[in-house]
Amino acid sequence: MQKQKDQIRDLGVLLQKKGLKLTYERKRIFEEVGKLREHFDADGLYERFKRKGERIARGTVYRTLPLLLECGVVQKSAGTGKKEFFERTSFKGHHDHMVCIRCGKIIEFHSEAVERAQAKACEDFHFKLVFHDHRLFGHCKNCRNRSVPPS
Numbered sequence: 001m002q003k004q005k006d007q008i009r010d011l012g013v014l015l016q017k018k019g020l021k022l023t024y025e026r027k028r029i030f031e032e033v034g035k036l037r038e039h040f041d042a043d044g045l046y047e048r049f050k051r052k053g054e055r056i057a058r059g060t061v062y063r064t065l066p067l068l069l070e071c072g073v074v075q076k077s078a079g080t081g082k083k084e085f086f087e088r089t090s091f092k093g094h095h096d097h098m099v100c101i102r103c104g105k106i107i108e109f110h111s112e113a114v115e116r117a118q119a120k121a122c123e124d125f126h127f128k129l130v131f132h133d134h135r136l137f138g139h140c141k142n143c144r145n146r147s148v149p150p151s
């Protein structure tokens with residue numbers, strides 16, 4: 001797939017800029033992330049390798065994910081609890097999340113207007129955006145319709 005080829009090249013360029021190498025482990029992490037359709041966290045990814053009997057250190061997984069984030073292979077996702085979740089960008093395209101703080105429901109949305117406003121704000125502050133993690137917290141439609149008074 002052309003897209004995956006482009007991404008591994010972008011990753012290579014980023015690593016080079018940082019004085020890092022595209023090691024076997026980093027390449028395997030990149031490949032494995034490419035197979036994931038759902039959001040995941042670092043521990044879940046590490047467990048996948050473990051189940052397959054591949055020796056990839058947990059620390060390597062933790063250190064490689066921010067690199068994939070920086071070159072746009074993954075984006076931050078939303079999930080319950082305090083863990084950081086990621087998902088592959090190329091699968092659904094970039095999107096942001098609304099999180100219901102009552103039932104945990106996660107709504108994915110994409111708004112060109114929001115994306116443009118963010119880009120403009122960065123420009124105004126001479127800020128070079130690397131990635132963003134835009135999450136809105138509130139009450140979903142179901143929870144709003146329940147008779148319990150909203151918290």
Ligand SMILES: [Zn+2]
Nearest residue numbers: 095096115134
């Ligand atoms: Zn966005």
Ligand SMILES: [Zn+2]
Nearest residue numbers: 100103140143
């Ligand atoms: Zn809800």
